[in-house]
Amino acid sequence: MHWFHRKWEQLLEYYKQKNMQFTISLSFTLVTVIGMITVGMFLLRSYRSAMERVSMEDSARILDQVDINLNSYLRSMMRISDSVYYSAIRQIDFASQNIDTELNLLYETNRDHLVSIACFTEDGSLLGSVPFSTLKPGIDVRGQDWFVSASAKMENLHFSDFHVQNLFENSSNRYYWVISLSRGIEITRGGNPESGILLVDMDFSGISQLFTKVNSEGPGYLYLTDSEGRLIYHPRQNLIFSNLMEENNIAASSYEDGMHKEVFGHEERMVVVKTVGYTGWKIVSVTPLRSLYGSFSRNQTVVVIIFFLALAAMIFINQLISVAVVKPLQRLEDSVKGIGLSPTPQIYIGGSHEIRHLGQTIQSMVAEMRRLTDDIVREQEEKRKNELDALQSQINPHFLYNTLDSILWMIEAEKYEDAISMVQALASLFRISLSRGKNIITVGEEIQHARNYVAIQKYRYKNKFEAFFEIEDGVSDYKTIKLIIQPLIENAIYYGMEFMDGDGEIHVRVGVRGDELHIEVADNGPGIPAERLPALLTEENRARSKGSGIGLRNVHQRIQLYFGRDYGLEVESEPDEGTLVRIRLPLCETIDEDGKGVRDS
Amino acid sequence: MKKKRIALFLLLTAAFLLLLFLIYAPARQTPPASGPYSVILYQYTDNDWDSLLEGIRQAEKDADAVVNYVTMPLSGTPEQELELLNREIANGAAGILLAPVDSEALGEAVGQLARSVPIVTLETGLGEDKADITADNYEMGRLLGREMAAEILEDAESGGGEGSSEAPEVCIIAEYTQRESVRQRSRGFLDALRELVPDADVQELKRSEGDYSLPLYLSYQYANHHAGAYLAALDKYCTEALIEASETYAASAADADAALFARRAFGTGNTLRTVSGLDTGAIRGLVYQNEFNIGYQGLLTLMEKDRSRANVPEAEIDYYYVTRDTLYEPENQRLLFPLT
Numbered sequence: 001m002h003w004f005h006r007k008w009e010q011l012l013e014y015y016k017q018k019n020m021q022f023t024i025s026l027s028f029t030l031v032t033v034i035g036m037i038t039v040g041m042f043l044l045r046s047y048r049s050a051m052e053r054v055s056m057e058d059s060a061r062i063l064d065q066v067d068i069n070l071n072s073y074l075r076s077m078m079r080i081s082d083s084v085y086y087s088a089i090r091q092i093d094f095a096s097q098n099i100d101t102e103l104n105l106l107y108e109t110n111r112d113h114l115v116s117i118a119c120f121t122e123d124g125s126l127l128g129s130v131p132f133s134t135l136k137p138g139i140d141v142r143g144q145d146w147f148v149s150a151s152a153k154m155e156n157l158h159f160s161d162f163h164v165q166n167l168f169e170n171s172s173n174r175y176y177w178v179i180s181l182s183r184g185i186e187i188t189r190g191g192n193p194e195s196g197i198l199l200v201d202m203d204f205s206g207i208s209q210l211f212t213k214v215n216s217e218g219p220g221y222l223y224l225t226d227s228e229g230r231l232i233y234h235p236r237q238n239l240i241f242s243n244l245m246e247e248n249n250i251a252a253s254s255y256e257d258g259m260h261k262e263v264f265g266h267e268e269r270m271v272v273v274k275t276v277g278y279t280g281w282k283i284v285s286v287t288p289l290r291s292l293y294g295s296f297s298r299n300q301t302v303v304v305i306i307f308f309l310a311l312a313a314m315i316f317i318n319q320l321i322s323v324a325v326v327k328p329l330q331r332l333e334d335s336v337k338g339i340g341l342s343p344t345p346q347i348y349i350g351g352s353h354e355i356r357h358l359g360q361t362i363q364s365m366v367a368e369m370r371r372l373t374d375d376i377v378r379e380q381e382e383k384r385k386n387e388l389d390a391l392q393s394q395i396n397p398h399f400l401y402n403t404l405d406s407i408l409w410m411i412e413a414e415k416y417e418d419a420i421s422m423v424q425a426l427a428s429l430f431r432i433s434l435s436r437g438k439n440i441i442t443v444g445e446e447i448q449h450a451r452n453y454v455a456i457q458k459y460r461y462k463n464k465f466e467a468f469f470e471i472e473d474g475v476s477d478y479k480t481i482k483l484i485i486q487p488l489i490e491n492a493i494y495y496g497m498e499f500m501d502g503d504g505e506i507h508v509r510v511g512v513r514g515d516e517l518h519i520e521v522a523d524n525g526p527g528i529p530a531e532r533l534p535a536l537l538t539e540e541n542r543a544r545s546k547g548s549g550i551g552l553r554n555v556h557q558r559i560q561l562y563f564g565r566d567y568g569l570e571v572e573s574e575p576d577e578g579t580l581v582r583i584r585l586p587l588c589e590t591i592d593e594d595g596k597g598v599r600d601s
Numbered sequence: 602m603k604k605k606r607i608a609l610f611l612l613l614t615a616a617f618l619l620l621l622f623l624i625y626a627p628a629r630q631t632p633p634a635s636g637p638y639s640v641i642l643y644q645y646t647d648n649d650w651d652s653l654l655e656g657i658r659q660a661e662k663d664a665d666a667v668v669n670y671v672t673m674p675l676s677g678t679p680e681q682e683l684e685l686l687n688r689e690i691a692n693g694a695a696g697i698l699l700a701p702v703d704s705e706a707l708g709e710a711v712g713q714l715a716r717s718v719p720i721v722t723l724e725t726g727l728g729e730d731k732a733d734i735t736a737d738n739y740e741m742g743r744l745l746g747r748e749m750a751a752e753i754l755e756d757a758e759s760g761g762g763e764g765s766s767e768a769p770e771v772c773i774i775a776e777y778t779q780r781e782s783v784r785q786r787s788r789g790f791l792d793a794l795r796e797l798v799p800d801a802d803v804q805e806l807k808r809s810e811g812d813y814s815l816p817l818y819l820s821y822q823y824a825n826h827h828a829g830a831y832l833a834a835l836d837k838y839c840t841e842a843l844i845e846a847s848e849t850y851a852a853s854a855a856d857a858d859a860a861l862f863a864r865r866a867f868g869t870g871n872t873l874r875t876v877s878g879l880d881t882g883a884i885r886g887l888v889y890q891n892e893f894n895i896g897y898q899g900l901l902t903l904m905e906k907d908r909s910r911a912n913v914p915e916a917e918i919d920y921y922y923v924t925r926d927t928l929y930e931p932e933n934q935r936l937l938f939p940l941t
Contacts, residue, residue, distance in 0.1 A: 316609055
């Protein structure tokens with residue numbers, strides 16, 4: 001029991017692990033097979049019942065017909081007996097008259113069905129007979145059954161057993177199977193009434209013929225027994241007589257009229273019994289059930305083929321149905337999987353109404369999610385841009401303090417001209433830095449801003465370096481975001497020129513390269529170690545202690561935010577030789593404050 | 602996957618068409634009946650195989666066989682039977698049911714033919730071999746011997762027998778001994794007789810060249826040389842002759858002598874003539890075998906041999922003893938008066 005439970009659980013687990021198509025297909029198939037078997041069993045039972053009913057009705061019909069014919073035959077024999085008795089025997093006096101003429105007449109009229117007619121006295125003497133005239137020597141009819149029965153009940157007609165006639169000498173050496181019809185009679189001899197016995201021997205062939213035809217048709221057969229079950233007629237009588245075959249006649253004689261089932265000789269048979277009115281004989285119809293189902297057995301190959309063909313068809317159709325149901329779901333599932341992989345996922349919309357509705361819902365949901373995500377990204381970008389804008393607008397207080405301190409020192413040293421120049425440069429620096437709140441300025445303004453910054457720094461660093469501006473013609477009108485050159489110069493000064501002793505050089509070169517505007521800030525400072533170069537534009541939290549606070553990364557990110565990832569900074573550096581930082585910008589003549597989408601080239 | 606579905610669809614369609622063919626194709630012809638088989642039986646009188654032929658016909662009907670019944674000439678010779686045998690084989694007989702007219706003369710020739718065509722022997726075997734389908738002829742002879750011995754002993758006890766002071770004379774009609782069955786019965790008869798009546802004087806009655814017909818010969822021999830002897834006929838033809846001899850003798854002898862002849866005559870067989878003779882009291886008793894059964898089992902055995910091409914087990918055939926008093930007992934009626 002436990003083993004079965006465990007196996008059942010394993011089966012259920014296996015079943016659950018299979019995909020929906022397999023589950024649907026297997027479930028449909030199982031239901032189909034169970035349904036087919038159930039219907040098949042029902043039809044088989046119905047078929048068997050119908051066959052039995054039809055066969056029983058056929059048997060009963062044939063039985064009735066044979067019964068009618070047999071009754072008719074027996075009544076005709078009884079009429080012959082009556083005729084002999086009332087038309088002949090009762091009309092003569094045996095003391096003076098002979099009955100042979102009348103008997104001959106009646107015999108000749110019915111000779112097809114008769115073997116003999118004989119009349120005996122009650123002591124067994126022969127009064128007359130046809131067609132034989134002499135009793136066998138030593139025959140005492142008083143011991144024969146037909147005589148005993150007739151003597152015992154004089155008023156009745158008696159039908160004897162089926163037997164070979166053993167009464168008369170017969171020169172032809174022929175022997176006849178007969179059924180003796182005997183009755184007690186009253187004869188007149190010498191005017192005195194006496195008792196006698198009238199014997200009519202019916203030829204067995206007359207009864208045999210009644211059954212022969214019906215037994216030649218159909219799967220079953222009919223036989224006839226007397227009231228005690230002794231066989232009178234059987235289609236295979238000689239086999240039974242030779243003990244080569246047995247019949248269930250004794251048991252059948254005890255059956256009530258109607259249909260019965262019996263098992264005889266390991267064979268199940270349907271038996272219909274009918275009692276023949278006067279005689280008490282029984283006509284028995286036997287139909288082996290095997291023969292009833294014979295046609296079914298013959299067609300069982302076809303039935304088996306039909307079953308398996310139908311099963312295969314069902315499996316095939318189930319597959320189609322399961323595919324039709326599951327395939328849209330699988331395609332929907334696959335398309336949903338692509339949501340995270342593709343920026344513009346295509347949600348499958350197809351299949352049944354429910355699945356289409358589901359697809360449309362998911363598609364709407366994805367579109368909504370995408371819109372919300374874009375909004376979030378845009379907001380984040382805006383936020384970042386604003387932060388960077390805020391950052392770029394900051395002027396390092398330390399730079400401002402140092403610059404003002406330098407101006408103060410110039411005034412105290414009565415270097416008013418220098419102080420004025422420095423104040424002018426600082427003012428110009430602030431003006432461009434502010435730019436009336438705009439982020440976009442011309443390259444010319446940006447270069448000017450860089451010049452102002454260099455001018456201030458040159459005062460501060462006591463001409464430790466020289467700055468060279470190499471500007472190609474025609475680049476001043478291109479647009480750029482502001483404050484991208486000055487932070488690079490600031491880095492060049494702080495990290496490259498601070499320790500130079502008057503021979504420092506900073507070169508600012510602006511020119512068009514292909515379809516890009518390149519702005520290069522190169523110095524001949526100590527350069528940047530190679531291992532630090534890759535992190536220059538990516539390090540998030542790089543500490544800065546000097547300068548305006550706007551680092552390389554800030555400039556790089558702002559350019560990419562405004563112009564895309566194709567643009568930005570490139571850094572080249574050789575230790576002890578210097579550093580070159582290149583700004584790559586699109587050639588834009590107009591640009592709006594949002595940057596993207598309105599660039600001209 | 603799609604290809605698989607198409608293949609499955611095509612397979613289903615093909616199976617469906619096959620099914621339609623099976624259902625609607627013309628009904629298959631019923632298998633041809635077995636055979637043809639040939640039945641060749643020796644015979645010396647008309648209708649001497651009625652019961653056996655009835656059995657063959659019943660088996661023919663039950664087993665759906667085709668059987669050719671070949672009629673031998675009366676008192677046919679071994680050569681004639683062999684000629685018929687060869688003719689039937691040449692005509693395509695699938696098997697032969699054979700009652701050999703002469704066991705010795707046909708033994709070797711039929712043995713050779715049996716290598717190519719199944720042959721089942723009835724009633725009488727070939728050479729010294731027992732027939733394939735027959736009753737135990739030795740035991741049949743013993744049964745007849747016992748019944749005659751009982752009569753001899755009863756006569757001796759009552760003292761009414763002719764020559765009761767002398768050794769009882771027993772005459773065996775020693776004709777038709779070319780058949781193994783007759784020889785077997787003869788052995789059984791003599792064994793039983795010698796066991797029960799050791800002093801019996803056993804004589805053989807056998808005609809010589811120029812003698813009368815067998816009934817006349819028997820009548821003459823009984824009247825002139827073996828009066829009061831017990832007579833035994835061990836096959837149906839001898840029995841029919843014995844009956845005729847009894848009737849012939851009765852026509853000329855005193856009633857008591859005729860009655861003594863009849864009371865001491867014992868025969869074999871169940872032909873109409875032998876049964877009629879028993880019924881009229883021409884002989885005392887008959888031993889007979891169930892010939893219907895021999896015919897029925899014979900054909901079925903032949904068919905089985907034809908199918909399996911192997912030796913098949915011998916069939917058990919019953920035999921009985923019947924007297925005038927028991928002739929109409931149900932069991933004897935059924936076997937001696939077959940329904941046709």
